[in-house]
Amino acid sequence: MQAGRASLKGREGARRAARQTKPVAFAPVAHLDHIRSYYEALNSGDPERVAAHFTADAVHYYTRLGPHEGAAAIADNALWGVENVDGQWRMEHGIEQGDEAVIEWTMTWRDPKSGERRLNRGAEWFRFEGGKIAEVRAYHHGDRKNPTGDLLGFDFAGRGYTTIEDWKPPAR
Numbered sequence: 001m002q003a004g005r006a007s008l009k010g011r012e013g014a015r016r017a018a019r020q021t022k023p024v025a026f027a028p029v030a031h032l033d034h035i036r037s038y039y040e041a042l043n044s045g046d047p048e049r050v051a052a053h054f055t056a057d058a059v060h061y062y063t064r065l066g067p068h069e070g071a072a073a074i075a076d077n078a079l080w081g082v083e084n085v086d087g088q089w090r091m092e093h094g095i096e097q098g099d100e101a102v103i104e105w106t107m108t109w110r111d112p113k114s115g116e117r118r119l120n121r122g123a124e125w126f127r128f129e130g131g132k133i134a135e136v137r138a139y140h141h142g143d144r145k146n147p148t149g150d151l152l153g154f155d156f157a158g159r160g161y162t163t164i165e166d167w168k169p170p171a172r
Contacts, residue, residue: 030096031096031100031126031128032091032094032095032101034131035103035133037053038053038133039089039090039105041078042078042081042087043170045078045079045083045172047072047075050074053071054071055129055130056070056071057134058133058135059134060073060074060077060135060136061137062140063138063139063141081109085109086170087107087108088107088168088170089105089106090106092104092106092161099128100128101126101128102123102124102125103123104121105121105122105123106119106162107119107121108162108164108166108168117164117167118164119148119163119164119167120149121149121150121161122139122141123138123140124137124138124139125139
């Protein structure tokens with residue numbers, strides 16, 4: 001019985017000591033959380049919100065068009081996507097390490113010529129400086145045979161990814 005009381009007293013003392021310690025400082029926002037916030041900003045079409053996620057001299061590289069250089073140019077491109085093709089972006093999965101993060105994404109959009117709803121998939125590699133995005137390397141492939149760039153034979157719906165049936169125009 002004495003041993004049980006001693007350990008109880010020890011636990012009570014440990015709890016008291018824990019309550020008297022200073023609060024632990026929170027770590028900076030994780031890179032994937034920053035990217036989620038960036039994607040929310042993309043979908044808003046608000047260029048100031050988009051630009052706030054980048055360093056002033058950030059560069060966004062693409063496989064289909066020239067790079068956008070600077071936070072303002074990146075933000076203007078996002079605004080164009082929302083206004084002209086009803087672009088909406090979703091981060092599907094991601095990993096991070098050190099000052100880098102990589103994600104898989106899905107973009108739903110409307111073809112400006114036909115009005116047809118479309119979906120593209122890709123991956124982006126992010127580099128961070130001072131808690132902001134300094135570089136994005138966006139990898140996307142699609143051609144006439146496979147315009148979405150989907151992985152052939154992969155069950156996107158079954159694995160919980162965004163599908164064309166999930167397509168929604170941006171809220172304005």
